[in-house]
Amino acid sequence: MILLVHAVVSLGMLIVVPLGLTLLPTRTTSTRWWFAFAVPGAVSLWLPRGAVSITLASVYFAGTVVLIALAARHFLSHRALQTRQIALYTALVTPSIAALALVAERSSYELFGFNLTVLSLTVAHFHFAGFAAALMAYLSADGLAAVSVPLGTGLVLLGFFLGDPVELAGAVVLTAGMWLVGWSLWRRSRRADRSTAILLVVSGSVLVVTMLLAVSWALGHVVDTPYLPLEWMVATHGVANAVGFALCGVLAMRREEAG
Template sequence: MTAPLDPLALDVVRVVVALGAVVVLPAGLRLLGDDVVPRSSAAGWPVVGILAGVAVWLPVGPAAALLAVPFAAACGFLAGCAARLTVRGPWRRPWTACTVVSLATPAAGAAALVAERAGWGLLGFSGDYLALTVPHMLFAGFGACLVAGLLARAVPSLAGTVGAVAAPVGVLVVLLGYFVSDGVELVGAVLLTAGLWCAAGAASGLGRGRVHPRAARALTVAVVVSMTLALWWAMGEATGLPHPDLGWMVATHGILNAGAVVVCVLLALRIVGSAAGTRGGSDELTYTPVGGTRTGDRPPGFRSLQVRHLVLAGADERDRDRVGEALRTGRVHAAAGVDVRIEGGRTVPGARVETSIGAGPFRVTEPCRVVWATPDGFGYGTLPGHLFRGEEAFTVELDDVGLWFVVVAYSTPAVGWVRALGPLVVVGQRLYVRLLARGARRVAVRRAGDGARRVRAGAR
């Protein structure tokens, strides 16, 4: 390694480490599932990641090292899961090696994190070298191998198989090169680059049509550019040819690589959720009791929500009927910018409803089934693949003040990483209701000759 990192580059490394510990590792474990990692969706994973993320911003010393210890213990547990998978296989599947390496390498990064935060050396390395080892193990070791394995599994192809083999071998050879020579590290960089390029080539088929092609192309470009820079760096270190300094590499290769891995993992999470939702078309609702948003029966352990937004002052029954009809046919959601697909085009009891919000790889699709309906609205419950378990009702109410958009719900997170968000879940739900209320207002004022009617926004 050449000159030490400047303060700005160190800050970028800290951000990347926190991103890997808090987002990439917990999300990736959820993709692997409980068969590979027991309690893979537990809230403890992002919690220890947050502690590690805080540790990298503290001054070097005992306090910073102590905060990193829980993360190191959790990564040690993952190494044990890797050892168990190594024993039981099955090695006939090309993605098994990816999974083993992805589970084993965070332990190396976590050990480096504890040592660097304590100001110690580790196996002859210290300072910036240890600091850079952490994101490499989280993103190249865990994230990139995980993505390569998932692609090989989801999109069977020659490119995907080559990527699933070359990526983990490349990571291990790079790790060996730390101790042997820059030449060995260059060989590992070539293998890892080839593996990730092949994985990027397989990404065009990721999700079998559930991913926008522009998202796949953007990810491919990010991976190709990022790994070209890595190859340039390794070649320069091994041969003495001109190559970028560390600060420039952190600002380019580091950010591109981290961004590509994060997007790939989140994209895969959405695909898994979408696939689960599709499989859940004939499944049962994921909660009890059913119909509580109409009867008022709230189950224990569920968080309740009841919000009213005024959408049209001085409204009459015709306004109520018109907005109610728009609500039951999905036009209120559409006016709010939420994609909605209703089986049969109308919310009748038993109809399947899928709402989708977001853009590109960050689009989230939630499957539900209508459990009751009236002329003024409907209630639906969650199906397998939804991020929550529970029921939500959307209705319109008319009184002396005007027309109100009313949402009543009870829910609980269905996955660990959502549960770990705590109070932010409530904030997100209220923002979503406010968004839908805006859609209801847009529908309410679209009556011929009614453009002069004043709409007051508010909640009671």
């Protein structure tokens, strides 16, 4: 299971995040700088835990701090916080949460008492339910979706500390937001060329199932209802969100921007 998690995270670091950064108003003249941080981060996943992997993971963490700086610069230059900007700043901040968890996991340190498996899953979660979800909310939606996705992501994070009921509330809010994003993607597909439309439909459609799985998982930890084992959640919810939603979504948006 962990190998699959590492593969999904590598996809996020090396493909989804850099593609997504090219679609944001905070982009610099080039996003090549990102790979100077992302490649060491991805390599750290596949090395044994220890000094080398900790160092490489720390390099990646430094890169995510640059994203926070870009968000701060954008905010200071506009001096306003509109609805869509909440999603924008969420997309730029959440990779740092993933990177912090990565440094701790590579250090064999149970950050805030979370075991290493949970930390590994946190790395994946905040690349996709964090960066990718907020990115797509910013690019494709407005109003309620642009707010509910960051709110749901934040509640899920709080649920790690405050308990399963809070995490369930976050999963419900995030699911509502993601379904709104999915609906926006379906509507957008009607105006797109055939290849882009297929990518948009796939990106929006997988959310119907993957977010139901997320809610069933969270609900099953609050009341006695069935939910998939962790290994199956990674193989279904995790992979489908990473490839079907995030990758197809950013590829579609790139095609739209390219004209």
